[in-house]
Amino acid sequence: MDDGLQPLIAGNWKMNGTGAALSQLERLATLLEQAGPRRPDILICPPATLISRAAETTQSTPIRIGGQDCHPAENGAHTGDISAPMLADAGASHVIVGHSERRADHGETSSLVRQKAQAALAAQLVPVICVGETEAQRLAGDANRVVADQLAASLPDAFGDAPIIVAYEPVWAIGTGRTPTLDDIAAMHAHMRLLLAARFGAAGETARLLYGGSVKPDNARDILAIPNVNGALVGGASLLADDFFAIIAAA
Numbered sequence: 227m228d229d230g231l232q233p234l235i236a237g238n239w240k241m242n243g244t245g246a247a248l249s250q251l252e253r254l255a256t257l258l259e260q261a262g263p264r265r266p267d268i269l270i271c272p273p274a275t276l277i278s279r280a281a282e283t284t285q286s287t288p289i290r291i292g293g294q295d296c297h298p299a300e301n302g303a304h305t306g307d308i309s310a311p312m313l314a315d316a317g318a319s320h321v322i323v324g325h326s327e328r329r330a331d332h333g334e335t336s337s338l339v340r341q342k343a344q345a346a347l348a349a350q351l352v353p354v355i356c357v358g359e360t361e362a363q364r365l366a367g368d369a370n371r372v373v374a375d376q377l378a379a380s381l382p383d384a385f386g387d388a389p390i391i392v393a394y395e396p397v398w399a400i401g402t403g404r405t406p407t408l409d410d411i412a413a414m415h416a417h418m419r420l421l422l423a424a425r426f427g428a429a430g431e432t433a434r435l436l437y438g439g440s441v442k443p444d445n446a447r448d449i450l451a452i453p454n455v456n457g458a459l460v461g462g463a464s465l466l467a468d469d470f471f472a473i474i475a476a477a
Contacts, residue, residue, distance in 0.1 A: 231432060231434055231456045232266065232267055232434075232456075233266035233267065233434075233450065233456050233457040233477045234266060234267040234268075234269060234391065234434055234436060234456065234457035235266050235267070235268055235269070235457050235458055235460065235470075235473055235474045235477055236268075236269040236270070236271065236292070236320075236322075236354065236393075236436065236457065236458070236459045236460065236464075237269065237270045237271065237460045237461075237463075237464025237465075237470055238271045238294060238322060238325070238438075238459060238460065238461050238464065239270070239271060239272045239273060239276075239294075239464060239465060240273075240294070240327070240461060241273060242273070242465055243272055243273055243276055243465070244275075244276075245276070245279065247272070247276065247465070248276065248279055248280060248283050250465065250466060250467045251270065251280060251283045251284055251287075251289060251467070252283060253467035253468070254268075254270075254289060254467040254470060254471060255283075255284065255287040255289060257467060257468070257471040258287065258288060258289070258471070258474075259287075261471075261475070265288065265474065265477075266457060266474060266477040267288075267290070267457075268288055268289050268290065268474060269289075269290045269291070269292050269319075269320055269354075270284075270289055270290070270291055270292070270464065271291070271292040271293060271294050271320070271321075271322055272291070272294075273294070274293060274294070274308055274313075274316075277291055277293060277313065277316040277317060277318055278316040278317055280317070281316065281317025281318065282317070290319045290320060291317055291318050291319065291320075292313075292318050292319060292320030292321055292322065292351075292352075292354070293308065293310075293313040293316075293318045293320070293321040293322070293351075294321070294322050294325070295308070295321070295322065295323065295325070295328060295342070296308055296309060296310040296312075296313055296321050296323065296342055296345055296346060296349075296351075297309050297310075297342070297345070298338065298341035298342050298344070298345045299345070300345070300348075300349075309345070309349075310342075310345040310346045310348065310349035310351050311349045313349070313351060314349045314350060314351055318351060319351065319352060320351060320352045320353070320354055320391075321342075321346045321351045321352075321353055321354070322353075322354045322356065322393075322459075323339050323342040323343050323346065323353050323354070323355055323356070323380075324336070324339035324342070324343075324355050324356045324357065324376075324380050325356045325395070326356060326358055326395055326397045326400060327400070330397070335379075336375070336376050336378075336379030336380040337379060339355065339379075339380040340379060340380050340381065340382055343355055343380065343381065343382050343385075344382045344384065347382065347384055347385075347388050352388075352389045352391060353391070354391045354392075354393055354436070354459065355380050355381060355391070355392050355393065356392075356393045356394075356395050356438070356459070357373050357376040357377055357380065357392065357393070357394060357395070357418075358373065358376075358394055358395040358396045358397050358400075358438075358439070359372040359373060359396060359397060360372075360397045360398060361396075361397070361398035364396065364398070369396075369414065370414070370417050373394065373414065373417065373418065374417070374421055377392070377418065377421055377422070378421075378425075381425075385426060385429065385433075386425075386426045386427070386429045386430075387429070389434075390422065390426070390429060390430070390432075390433035390434070391433070391434050391436065392418060392422070392433060392434075392435050392436070393435075393436040393437070393438045393459040394411075394414055394415060394418060394435065394436070394437055394438065395437075395438035395439050395459065396414075396439050399439030399440050400438070400439050400440070400461065401440070401461060401462065402440060403440050404440060405439055405440050405441075405445060405449075406439070408448060408449070408452060411437055411449060411452055411455065412452045412453060412454070412455075415435050415437070415452065415453070415454035415455055416453070416454055418435055418454070419431070419433075419435065419454045422435075434456040434457060435454055435455060435456050435457075436455075436456065436457045436458055436459045437449055437452075437455050437457075437458055437459070438458060438459030438460070438461070440461075441458045441459075441460045441461075441463060441473060442463050442469070442473070443463065443469055443472035443473055443476070446458065446472070446473040446476035446477070447476040450476055450477050457477065458473060458477075460473055
């Protein structure tokens with residue numbers, strides 16, 4: 227992170243957590259207060275059932291709250307879905323779109339991800355757009371092409387006038403304990419930076435690029451030191467305040 231961009235450490239709780247988990251946010255807030263004012267930006271994306279309570283819990287802290295997904299429509303007959311305005315109303319400031327688990331489990335296309343990102347922007351939310359290749363695609367030498375195609379199709383043109391956050395998550399590294407080599411991460415983030423700069427100009431040069439995929443306290447410092455890695459999207463290690471704080475401290 228030698229490019230001067232303020233890092234962002236984001237936690238994705240996925241389908242984990244009930245009301246009792248809010249105590250981890252309280253614990254994290256305490257750790258942050260004890261550590262002093264110099265810190266990265268911090269985002270937690272809990273399940274939708276906790277967003278409102280999490281926003282209340284963190285109201286006077288530096289922790290921001292986000293959603294894990296949103297529907298592209300503002301409202302309508304979409305049973306079980308949540309719109310971007312609903313997330314904003316509940317207290318969210320960000321929303322993850324295009325996570326590999328959504329792409330794989332729900333068949334989400336990059337075109338749909340783009341629509342969701344546009345809906346987020348319209349609701350004044352900052353979308354965190356996820357891209358990443360499967361293991362088969364990497365072994366076939368297609369990782370750069372796959373990510374380039376996902377970026378081209380998933381990012382709205384309006385990103386040139388709005389905050390840009392892209393999370394690179396190699397699908398095969400999510401929840402497996404495996405991570406790419408530091409050189410592999412550096413190469414992919416440099417690749418994404420060039421693509422974003424070519425499309426969005428200065429906005430692409432200052433877009434925050436997060437790395438996600440088995441980020442833990444013991445590897446966070448090395449990953450976050452890579453050029454063009456402007457933070458992390460953390461899964462399991464974000465569920466416990468002490469583990470997540472160790473990653474924050476590494477930034």
